[in-house]
Amino acid sequence: MTLRHYLISDDLDDLDKLEEQLEEHGVENPQIHVLSHDGVGLANHIHIHGVQSLFESDVVHSAELGALAGTFAVMVILGGAYIFDLPDKILGWMPYIFLSVIAFGFSIWEGGLIGFQKTNFHFKRFEEALDQGKHVFLVDLEEDQEKELVDLLKIHPDVVEVGTEPGAPHWMFVSLHWLDAFIDRNLYSHQQQHK
Numbered sequence: 001m002t003l004r005h006y007l008i009s010d011d012l013d014d015l016d017k018l019e020e021q022l023e024e025h026g027v028e029n030p031q032i033h034v035l036s037h038d039g040v041g042l043a044n045h046i047h048i049h050g051v052q053s054l055f056e057s058d059v060v061h062s063a064e065l066g067a068l069a070g071t072f073a074v075m076v077i078l079g080g081a082y083i084f085d086l087p088d089k090i091l092g093w094m095p096y097i098f099l100s101v102i103a104f105g106f107s108i109w110e111g112g113l114i115g116f117q118k119t120n121f122h123f124k125r126f127e128e129a130l131d132q133g134k135h136v137f138l139v140d141l142e143e144d145q146e147k148e149l150v151d152l153l154k155i156h157p158d159v160v161e162v163g164t165e166p167g168a169p170h171w172m173f174v175s176l177h178w179l180d181a182f183i184d185r186n187l188y189s190h191q192q193q194h195k
Contacts, residue, residue, distance in 0.1 A: 002031075002167030005149060007137040008129055009159045012038070015137050016045040018156050022139065023047070025148040030176040035123060035136040051138070056123065059115035066111020070104035077103060122165070140167035 009015050012034075019032050035051045036042055042050040054060075081087060081096040119127060126136045137159065141149060153159060 002140040004140045004165050004167035006163045007159050008162050010134045012041045016047050020047045031140045033138045037130050057116050058118040058120050059112050062115025063112040066107040070107030073103040074100040
């Protein structure tokens, strides 16, 4: 289980150094991200990986809530059809199942659309700091990597830890590592073939 640390700083150069040092101590790229309103500043720092725009919005969380609403709609449709004995011998259950699938899909879709208009619920607490020009550094660490962050924060006094929460599961980082290796290997071999 990983623990996500939230750190705030107003200096992207300092965060760039911190990210580079964490990577030297075994923390991988997919575990580290920076949330900032300064897109140009992020682009000018080689080691800094910004939060993907999809995850800056609340689309994933809202789609999950839409799935819950869709599940309720499915239960109402199928439960109502069963209680009122609506299926007849000719059509059967097919129209009600089809309507349930449409209601479930629509609920997820609508939840996602609503989520695109909102800030990710994990990041709402940082809106004021971001509006002041500060940057939020997110790092997901395994238990054995925690000491590295504590030691590095001693040499980065302007980086302030502002909270923690459960991080992404370990299997996600392993999958991203394998995906990056696969892409690098295939792009590299493709470049070699065309020389």
